[in-house]
Each structure stands twice: as structure tokens, then as C-alpha cells.
Amino acid sequence: MNKQSAAVAILLASRNGATYLEQQLDSFSRQSYRPWRLWVSDDGSTDTTVAQIEAFIARPDIDGHLLAGPQTGLCDNFMSLIGNSAIQADYYAFADQDDTWTSDKLQRAVQWLDLTDASLPALYCSRTRLIGGNGKPIGYSPLYTRAPSFGNALLQNIASGNTMVFNQRARELLAKIMPVKPVIHDWTLYQLVTGCGGRVRYDPEPTVFYRQHDENVIGNSMEPLRRLRNFHYAHGGRAARWNDVNRAVLSRLADELTPAAKDSLAAFSAIRDNNVFKRLNLMRQSGIYHQQLLGSISTLTYILLNKI
Incomplete structure (x- = not known):
């Protein structure tokens, strides 16, 4: 697939994320890779999250949609996007509301995904740069040096969801698990792709500034x-x-x-x-x-x- 023609769907799950959301949305707009379309599933926010999203997708240079989430937790919110048949793209990227992306995140992912066989599930993920609530760097996520595999996936998840970009075949696998609820969607996707003969690319170069703060649903497990x-x-x-x-x-x-x-x-x-x-x-x-x-x-x- 030609990298200039591959469409990416950004899948963002939101809930009361107004504090940091604007920075993440800005990082989407600065992506060196186009085309992409933003799909946001909001889980009943009571702050200004929805207003920020509506203002962002109203911009003439942004292609975006705001959906009502299931309001049954973060994992279910992401899975509702996976199961939504109206969302169609060549590749899909999970996004968290309180992080920011490097400007080349999608470019790096698509360049690798374009080299894979579309009939096989393929998953790109990367290391992250840890930042505090104030946005200042505080470290890195672990640097994994052993190859991704099913044997590894049974024990741990090296594919942080906020870095994931994956193809249609991988999405189809994840959708098939419903209505069973996974421990967490990203770990399950790592297991499915490796277990079903797919390919995983772990990029040692960070593509996400992963914010650590008191309201993280999932934070850095290495503290x-x-x-x-x-x-x-x-x-x-x-x-x-x-x-x-x-x-x-x-x-x-x-x-x-x-x-x-x-x-x-x-x-x-x-x-x-x-x-x-x-x-x-x-x-x-x-x-x-x-x-x-x-x-x-x-x-x-x-x-x-x-x-x-």
C-alpha cells in the first residue's frame, strides 16, 4: 500500500480530560502524516472535554467525529470504537487524552505497516517518554530488547496502547473477542497478533509523551x-x-x-x-x-x- 494513500483512524477514548486534552489534540494536528480521521468516544464527561473536542473537529483542516461512549470503563470505551462498523480505515491508532504525540508518530508507524502483508495482523508500538503533569520529562518507559512473541505476550504487555497503530486484520481479531471483556484491550491485542501469526514492531524510539499524574487510569508500572x-x-x-x-x-x-x-x-x-x-x-x-x-x-x- 502506498503510504500517501493509507488512511489512519485515530481512536481516542475521553472522559473528563479537559486539563491536558488540548495538548493532545494539538499534537494530532502537527502530525507529519496525512490523511487521518479522528474518532472520539466520550464517556459522559462533565467538564469542558466535549466542548474542546467539538471546537477541534469544527476546524476546517480537521476530519473528526464525536460519539457517545458506553460509560462502563476505559477498556469498554476503546472496545466500542473497535466494534463500530462506521469506522473504517487502513490503519488504526489508539490515543489517550492526557498524552501528546511526537510529530512523526503516524509517519513512523505507517512506514512500517506499509511493508507488511495486509492479510496478516500487524501491530506497531514504541517506547514512550515519560512526562509529569507539568509536561517536563521525567524518564522513559523500559527499553525492551527481546523479540516480541506470543510467549512473551502471555506474561506481559510490551505494546503500550497509547503507542499502538495496527492494520485492519488486527482490528478484526480484536473485534472477535466481544462480548468477552479483556483485562485490558492493548495487552489482548498484543496476544492476538502474536498468537495468530502476525507481526509486531517494537520501535525503541519514543513516539508518545506519556503523562504521569494522579488521575492516570493506567500509569507507568516501573515506578x-x-x-x-x-x-x-x-x-x-x-x-x-x-x-x-x-x-x-x-x-x-x-x-x-x-x-x-x-x-x-x-x-x-x-x-x-x-x-x-x-x-x-x-x-x-x-x-x-x-x-x-x-x-x-x-x-x-x-x-x-x-x-x-
Whole structure:
């Protein structure tokens, strides 16, 4: 596909995001890549979010639409956009209301996606630059160096939703899981694309300024206190619950998983039902791995304690 002809649908879920929304909308207008169309699903905002969006899409240089969201949470809001048949494009980009994009975000994604086979699911994602509420840089998200794969996706999500751009085939896979509710839409998309024989591009160059503030629905999981809290929750049963949900989601597309992914999922699913020695052997058979040392250690403790 010629990169100058590929249309991109920007999928923005909003709710009471007036504080930072204008900066994100401005970053859309500064994109070096066109054409794109903005689709916003608003979940009943009571601040000036809707007014800001209406003013933005009223501009003569902006192609945009404002929709009423389901008002049942962030994930459902994004999934409502995925399931909306009126939204059609070559590629789709998730967007969060409180971030800002680099001017070349869509350009970088489309350049890679244009090289992929459209019959295969394809997903572009990137590292992020972390900023505070005041917009000042405070660090980076982790730099993942191991290849994206289904074995990795069973354990963690390296594809942050606010960086994702994906093709029609990937969108179709994500739409097929409904009405089952995923743990979170972006992790599920990473699992589906890798599990169904697709391609994932993790760009080490940040394309999003990822804002960290008190009202984040999902924030940076690498903060020390958040890591400790996540470790506690995971060993308290959250990891097992999330894995149950992920298996239910993947079962919706069992016929589309590759043979290797089916074998990996079967071994991973059997870990919980066996003794410790068998669990360790199944861990090896499943091919699961974490991108980071601490995550690998945590995974081993889940398996030793039968909390997976």
C-alpha cells in the first residue's frame, strides 16, 4: 500500500480530560502524516472535554467525529470504537487524552505497516517518554530488547496502547473477542497478533509523551512503589485471575491461533494443575519469558507458589 494513500483512524477514548486534552489534540494536528480521521468516544464527561473536542473537529483542516461512549470503563470505551462498523480505515491508532504525540508518530508507524502483508495482523508500538503533569520529562518507559512473541505476550504487555497503530486484520481479531471483556484491550491485542501469526514492531524510539499524574487510569508500572504493589496483588491472586481472563479471550479465537501458539497456551494453562516439578517443566515447554530480570524472578515465584 502506498503510504500517501493509507488512511489512519485515530481512536481516542475521553472522559473528563479537559486539563491536558488540548495538548493532545494539538499534537494530532502537527502530525507529519496525512490523511487521518479522528474518532472520539466520550464517556459522559462533565467538564469542558466535549466542548474542546467539538471546537477541534469544527476546524476546517480537521476530519473528526464525536460519539457517545458506553460509560462502563476505559477498556469498554476503546472496545466500542473497535466494534463500530462506521469506522473504517487502513490503519488504526489508539490515543489517550492526557498524552501528546511526537510529530512523526503516524509517519513512523505507517512506514512500517506499509511493508507488511495486509492479510496478516500487524501491530506497531514504541517506547514512550515519560512526562509529569507539568509536561517536563521525567524518564522513559523500559527499553525492551527481546523479540516480541506470543510467549512473551502471555506474561506481559510490551505494546503500550497509547503507542499502538495496527492494520485492519488486527482490528478484526480484536473485534472477535466481544462480548468477552479483556483485562485490558492493548495487552489482548498484543496476544492476538502474536498468537495468530502476525507481526509486531517494537520501535525503541519514543513516539508518545506519556503523562504521569494522579488521575492516570493506567500509569507507568516501573515506578518502585507501583512495582511493589503489583507484586503484592499478583501473588494475592491477581495474576491468576488475569490469566483466566486471557485464556477465555484467546479461546474465542482458538481456530485462528497458530499450532505453536496453541501448544504454548496449552502448556501455560496446565502449569496450575501440576506439582512443582511438572510446573517448572511446563514453564519451559510453554516458551514464556519476561523482558526484564525482576519480571522473570516474579514469574518464577508465581510458578513455585502455584499463583500463575
